[in-house]
Amino acid sequence: MESLKQYDEEAHKWLTENTSPYHWSRSHFRTIPNCDILLNNLCESFNSVILEAQEKPILGMLENIRMYLMERLRTKKEWIGKRTENLCPKIQKKLEKAKEDATFNIARFSNDSKFEVTHMYGEKFAVDLEKRVCDCRRWELTGIPCSHAVCCISVTGEELESFVNQCYSKDAYVKAYKPAIEPINGPNAWPNSKKDPIHAPKKLKLPGRPKKARRREPDE
Ligand SMILES: [Zn+2]
Known part of the structure; x- marks a missing residue:
């Protein structure tokens, strides 16, 4: 930190005043999670495969994600089943x-x-x-x-x-991917609730364009 202070005082100030090293330095990470990942790139990777879903209204989005996960659980299960090694x-x-x-x-x-x-x-x-x-x-x-x-x-x-x-x-790994998402029927097979249909809300356009690309780790 002293070296950083000499190199860039503003950066040093920002790191010491605004954040705790528990959030950005591996030397301060807890050891219980067995994880040294600095960024939430697991979420970012997931985000990149649901880009299409993100553009949809909530039900369409959830349906898209459900179908993706249903297939993913199956492919991962098949993939790990073929491996003979004990480690990932x-x-x-x-x-x-x-x-x-x-x-x-x-x-x-x-x-x-x-x-x-x-x-x-x-x-x-x-x-x-x-x-x-x-x-x-x-x-x-x-x-x-x-x-x-x-x-x-x-x-x-x-x-x-x-x-x-x-x-x-x-x-x-096998345990994590063991549960399956069961196939479901479409609206054609749903029971009729006999209630009035729900109308779509008014469309609201937010300023700016939503971010799509994921952030990369510095060493990627
Ligand atoms: Zn060592």
Whole structure:
């Protein structure tokens, strides 16, 4: 923050006065969600597939989203069913990267499940395999062992995947996509309520054009 202050005082002021680091710095994120995502891009990605639905009146919009989700649940279920690996592909990729980076570290046994890990450039971190923490915080933050932890796990010869949080397993994915959205009938098959039809509200035009493109993460 001191370096930032020297670089741009206004930016420093904005960050310290208007926001809390809990909202923008991974070093302050809570570890319970196992998530280090800085922006709400999950919502933004979802937003981009419902662009067509967004233009519609509320019932049409909901119907569009319902049909999209109905198909999505099915395709995701099929997709994961074909996979033989125990981890989801993006997590597997992150683990492979941690494996590559682990070769730049040396792990020294301390006691029980504790290690001291030294990086080739001199950084040092304490790792506890039993508690599943590394003092670099990445493991706690993401639920995926960091390169320091991977280095220690390779010393013990234990299976690396068993140290990844269960939320990234194939089983968890299957569970998440298990519920199905049942098909429903159209208005042609609905019972008649015998009440007067509801009229559409007056059209209200809001100023400006609604934003469509999603924001990208800085490292995307
Ligand atoms: Zn670490």
